Amino acid sequence: MKFKRQIFGFQDMLRFKKLVPNRRAALAAGSDKPLPETYRVNQQAGRLHPGVMEVELTAVRPLAPGMKELTFRRLDAGAFPFFRAGQYVSLQGRVGESLVSRPYSIVSSPRQALENKLALGVADAGFFSGWLNREARPGDRFRMTEPSGEFHYETLRDGRQIVCIAGGAGITPFLSMARSMAEGDEPYQMLLFYGARTEAQLAFRAELDALAEKGLRVVYVLSDETKAGFEHGFVTAELLEKYVDIRTSSFFLCGPQAMYDFLDAQLAPYGLPRKAVHRDASCCPNLRLEAPRVFRLTVHVRDQIFSMEAAEHETLLTAMERAGVPAPNRCRAGGCGYCHSKWLSGEFRIAEGRDGRREADRKFGWIHPCVTYPMSDMELEVPAEK
Ligand code: FES
Incomplete structure (x- = not known):
């Protein structure tokens, strides 16, 4: 076979000849330090998504009859991960032989998480929540999942005016959302309707009144009392109309199923798109059966x-x-x-x-x-x- 010698081909051959010695020289000149076991991007991902955290209860504060605020600090790191206001954590503990857990909305703000402080509002209802309300003491240790959940403001989806409607213990995620707005981390304007049977059953009154000085609009609605400065009855479409344009608002609801059913009927005539109404999910309850097998x-x-x-x-x-x-x-x-x-x-x-x-x-x-x-x-x- 005839081989036509070309200058470029000749240069390639030269390079090929030098390939091995060049590689050896590059390897010899390299650092002998072992590769890092982890990289900064992985460390940051670990900080934001720790999975499960070890926590200690640092304070217990009564809020309203049958409801307490539990504050935690993290033991396995110096801070909680930043989160979206409105999200929840699942608290896990052992009560007797049972290994139990429950999701609770975070009431503290995302900024407070960076100061290693995370607070939950816990109503005295159900096995684990009842135990937490009556028995938990500062110093008790638990496991807690990282903040999760879709119940939070989304700039591309939601309007700037958000209307939050809380029933009873459902006030908890809105504390965090109002705090986050007041701290400048969220762009929305928040109008909160907070319904309870009586004034004594309203939790976080002092905090909400303080947040009202920083831009939060709060409307307290009492179903069983008539008092000056409070709306009376339930959160109806008529009451909403008094304060806001329903058609241009995004709604966030947190409360019992009966409240969701009632509000669905109230909002139905407005034909709001599905994305305009968000409901916080509640734990799946026991079925009511006569004689369960x-x-x-x-x-x-x-x-x-x-x-x-x-x-x-x-x-x-x-x-x-x-x-x-x-x-x-x-x-x-x-x-x-x-x-x-x-x-x-x-x-x-x-x-x-x-x-x-x-x-x-x-x-x-x-x-x-x-x-x-x-x-x-x-x-x-x-x-x-x-
Ligand atoms: S715990 Fe979320 S789907 Fe079952």
Whole structure:
């Protein structure tokens, strides 16, 4: 074969010849320091998303009858991660043999998180919340998940005028949202309707009145009392119209299901787009059944197998917690997908309006135990908690 020698080809050959010695020289000139075990970007991601945190209760303050404020500091780091005002954390603890957890909205502001302070408002309702209200003391230690949830202001989605409607203990996320606005971290103008039965049942009065000096508009609505300076009755469309243009506002609602149903009916005639009304999710409750049956639930967590009783009116997550099984969870409302588990056998039902599974999950047998009730003996495979 005839080989035509070209100048560029000749230069390539020269370069190729020098390739190995050049590489050796570059390696010899390199640093002998070992590569870092972590990088700044990973450290920052770890600060913002720590997963689960170790925390200590530092203060307990009564707010209103049956409601307390619990303040925590973080033990495994010097600060809590910054979060979006309106988000929640899930607090986890052991009560007797049970490993329990509940989501609570954060009442302190995102800036306070950076000072290693995070406060929750806890109403005396249910097993864990009742225990926290009556028994928890400063110095007690817990595990807490990182802040999560979609119940927060979104610049691209929401209008500048936001109308927040709180019923009873549902005031908690709005404290954080109002504080964040007052501290200049959020661009919205906030009008808060806060409904309670009596004036004595309004929590955070001093804080809300102080925030009113910094731009928050608050309307207190009492259903069982008539007093000067307070609206009387319920938050109706007529009352809303008195203070705001309903059609150009974004609504944030937090309270009991009955309040959501009532407000849905009040707002229906306005034909608001779905994105204009946000509801904070609440924990999936027990079913009201006359004589609930009790089944056997078998749970696989990696190479361990647990067997326990599961009542027909309680969620599978509640049954696992009572038996001390470390089942991952956060929202307990079917929305976050954190408890996503593989169904192996048995019949079940899902709480009405709580099925947040994707189509593929339904097809391939995945369920959310936080919103699923047993209807026969069942077997599940649950992911190990991280
Ligand atoms: S804990 Fe969020 S979906 Fe079950």
